[in-house]
Amino acid sequence: MILESTITCPACGTAETETMPTDACQFFYDCTGCGVLLRPKPGDCCVFCSYGTVPCPPVQAEGGLTCCRAATPPAPSPADPR
Ligand SMILES: [Zn+2]
Numbered sequence: 001m002i003l004e005s006t007i008t009c010p011a012c013g014t015a016e017t018e019t020m021p022t023d024a025c026q027f028f029y030d031c032t033g034c035g036v037l038l039r040p041k042p043g044d045c046c047v048f049c050s051y052g053t054v055p056c057p058p059v060q061a062e063g064g065l066t067c068c069r070a071a072t073p074p075a076p077s078p079a080d081p082r
Contacts, residue, residue, distance in 0.1 A: 001022075001057055001060050001061065002054045002060065003019055003020050003022065003057065004017055004018070004019050004020070004054070005017070005018060005020055005048045005052030005053055005054040005055075005056075006018075006052060006053045006054075007029060007031075007038070007047060007048065007051045007052045008051055008052075008053075009031040009033055009034065009036065009038065009051070010038070010051065011031065011034055011036045012031065012033045012034040012036070013033075014031055014032060014033025014034065016031075016032045016033075018048075018052075020048055020052075020054075020056055020057055021057075022057045025045050025046035025048075025049075025056050025058065026046050026047055026048060026056070027039060027040060027046055027047065028047065029047040029051070038050075038051060045058070045059070
């Protein structure tokens with residue numbers, strides 16, 4: 001299983017290699033280049049599936065058929081503390 005995925009920011013093009021958690025999906029990601037808050041595209045479970053070079057570990061393990069995408073995604077927080 002591949003645990004490192006390179007996320008490419010759709011806003012500024014910055015590519016950053018990140019280590020993915022194996023037990024959870026990362027729903028939000030702060031771009032290291034422009035600071036934009038990335039969130040998954042519709043139908044994707046996490047930012048790695050949407051913007052990374054490698055899909056998240058649960059997708060790799062299940063062949064992409066089942067994932068946390070079947071669960072209710074966390075509600076986007078309208079009031080980001082930053
Ligand atoms: Zn960016």
